[in-house]
Amino acid sequence: MDQVKWGIIGCGDVTEVKSGQAFNKVPNSVLVAVMRRDAGKAADYARRHNVPTWYDDADALINDPNVNAVYVATPPDSHADYAIRAMRAGKPVYVEKPMALNAAECEAMNRVSRETGVPLFVAFYRRSLPYFLTVKELVDQRVIGDIRYVSVQLTWQPAARELGAGPEPNWRVTPAISGGGLFHDLASHQFDFLEYLLGPIKTASGIAQNQAGLYSADDIVVANFAFESGVLGTGSWCFTVNKEQRMEQTQLIGSKGKITFSYFENFRIKVETESGVDEYTVPFPEHVQQPLIELIVRDIRGEGSSPSTGETGARSNWILDQITGH
Known part of the structure; x- marks a missing residue:
């Protein structure tokens, strides 16, 4: 057309x-x-x-x-x-x-x-953003050697947007509308990019619970997953901590170093190897x-x-x- x-x-x-x-x-x-x-x-x-x-x-x-x-x-x-x-x-x-x-x-x-x-x-859209393409380039160039292990961590405090201003919580934490809770909303981005980066995940398992009772969806999830390539991964997501505990990072552990990056919180990428520490700042575009x-x-x-x-x-x-x- x-x-x-x-x-x-x-x-x-x-x-x-x-x-x-x-x-x-x-x-x-x-x-x-x-x-x-x-x-x-x-x-x-x-x-x-x-x-x-x-x-x-x-x-x-x-x-x-x-x-x-x-x-x-x-x-x-x-x-x-x-x-x-x-x-x-x-x-x-x-x-x-x-x-x-x-x-x-x-x-x-x-x-x-x-x-x-x-x-x-x-x-x-993270599959085409310069920030995440920089992470992919670093992995493809084997800057940290062979990837051995992935660690995904996300802990956030309850937000007014999710709790809702009225008697009902926001749709993101209403499973009949969203399919799950904030894990479903956010981890979908994380796992999609990890597969783009490291290939298909072969097996995945975990535990999802509702601890705080603020809404009906799960508010804490822990998971193990394994890629077809042999890379292993773990993840933890909790959405009911106080703001001082707020943290979000993903780490790629390789045979020669480590890459730390964020999906949602900042524009920095940190690379640690025997040669030292390098940091990259790659802002998101306006749209x-x-x-x-x-x-x-x-x-x-x-x-x-x-x-x-x-x-x-x-x-x-x-x-x-x-x-x-x-």
Whole structure:
């Protein structure tokens, strides 16, 4: 196609800066329509972002002849439904992460993509961000030798966004909507990039519990996982500590050193070897999804390939299911 004309289903917070504006900044790409069930909010988004058309009905957007690709930016419980409807209408789909509620829904989405030949992409944008590509380059260059072990640690205090301002918690900690708790929301990014970095995870197991009772989802998870390459890993995630205990880091332990980096907290990469300590600072771009969106547009136009597809995106859901037993 000459130009990829996007329609967004679910123009909420994630689309305000991370993704929505990027569609108009990528070559051969334009945002032409948005949809939100609340008509007033859809109209407001379209006005603020100069989008020519808005809807309060998803099928109307999917069937708009001026829309030839769809970005599904709703919570995970509706990802499969909207993505399948759009693919059956012949329109490539870019879906937010986690890809769906569970691995079974992801497989249903991929099955429709295979049957229709319509491509499916997932917003695991860390596969194309310069910060994470720097980590990958360091690993590929064997700066720390052979990778032996991975350690993922994340401890955060409860946040007002998750606890909610009203009687019900935020959707991110409502399993029927999100598929799990904050582990499901955040660790999906972590495991997706680890597989991009080190290859497929062969086995994963863990324990997920709700300790604090602030909401119904698990709030603490510990996990073990093993890559097909032989690299082993452990992880721990706790979302109910005080702010003084807040910490987030991932360490890659190699035969000749260690790389420490962050998924969410800072832009620094620390490399420790016998030669000393090197640090890299690689800021995120203004619109963090823009590098991936550009690759997806090139893929749709037959000019390249996206590193994040429905097949790769489904992997993290499978890993999360294995760890939590969902």
